[in-house]
Amino acid sequence: KSKLVPLERAACDYAASLEQLAAFADYVVINVSSPNTPGLRQLQDETLLRQLVERLRCQPACPPLLVKIAPDLEDAAIAAVARLAYEEGLAAVIATNTSLDRFDLADRVLPQTGRCLKDEAGGLSGVPLRARALQVLRCLRANAGPQLPLIGVGGIDSAETAWERIAAGASLVQLYTGWIYRGPELVPWILEGLQQQLDFYGLSSIQAAVGSELPWQRGES
Ligand SMILES: Cc1cc2nc3c(=O)[nH]c(=O)nc-3n(C[C@H](O)[C@H](O)[C@H](O)COP(=O)(O)O)c2cc1C
Numbered sequence: 476k477s478k479l480v481p482l483e484r485a486a487c488d489y490a491a492s493l494e495q496l497a498a499f500a501d502y503v504v505i506n507v508s509s510p511n512t513p514g515l516r517q518l519q520d521e522t523l524l525r526q527l528v529e530r531l532r533c534q535p536a537c538p539p540l541l542v543k544i545a546p547d548l549e550d551a552a553i554a555a556v557a558r559l560a561y562e563e564g565l566a567a568v569i570a571t572n573t574s575l576d577r578f579d580l581a582d583r584v585l586p587q588t589g590r591c592l593k594d595e596a597g598g599l600s601g602v603p604l605r606a607r608a609l610q611v612l613r614c615l616r617a618n619a620g621p622q623l624p625l626i627g628v629g630g631i632d633s634a635e636t637a638w639e640r641i642a643a644g645a646s647l648v649q650l651y652t653g654w655i656y657r658g659p660e661l662v663p664w665i666l667e668g669l670q671q672q673l674d675f676y677g678l679s680s681i682q683a684a685v686g687s688e689l690p691w692q693r694g695e696s
Pocket residue numbers: 506509543571572573599600601602604628629630631649650651652653
């Protein structure tokens with residue numbers, strides 16, 4: 476939702492955006508996890524999120540709906556989202572957005588600003604987020620069962636880290652920070668590495684690797 480819209484009117488705001496965008500979208504992600512819009516993350520509360528999803532779902536020609544969650548949720552809240560996704564027929568859940576946690580980098584000074592990371596606004600992305608994003612994905616998978624598609628994002632910057640997320644239950648992965656640091660060649664590099672793992676394990680598709688927990692085979696890429 477827009478920053479200007481109060482939380483009580485969030486559903487109307489999402490609905491207005493969806494009305495504009497539905498005709499152009501193959502799928503739509505309800506982002507309730509940006510750390511940059513005050514109060515937005517409260518919409519991850521089970522009751523509010525259910526109201527929001529139900530409001531959007533009944534819109535004409537609503538494309539498949541996904542929800543994107545924060546890495547900072549407690550396990551019980553992640554389980555609630557998984558349950559809700561199943562019950563409301565969401566097309567997938569995306570885990571995760573950036574974190575308000577600074578992990579073990581809280582006292583790291585940013586040369587650009589001269590301030591500690593803990594004193595900086597905004598969400599943390601990339602490698603420091605990876606372990607937590609993986610945990611959240613596993614928690615979703617454990618609570619949602621094998622059917623709900625999950626999209627893994629957070630600190631993926633190599634074939635190995637993409638494979639780890641897929642083996643933990645992600646049907647798809649997304650990149651943001653890795654793309655910035657490694658550039659567009661990251662994608663073919665990841666695809667090549669994933670193909671080598673499939674070949675090693677004798678699997679015919681990524682689908683077969685999803686949730687398999689098969690370990691990455693070193694030396695194969
Ligand atoms: C500069 C920046 C802007 C972002 N903007 C959005 C956004 O508008 N909507 C959203 O859902 N996620 C946004 N994200 C979160 C990313 O899509 C992704 O979930 C997160 O950065 C973790 O993945 P990564 O470690 O590969 O970057 C943004 C991340 C960064 C670093």
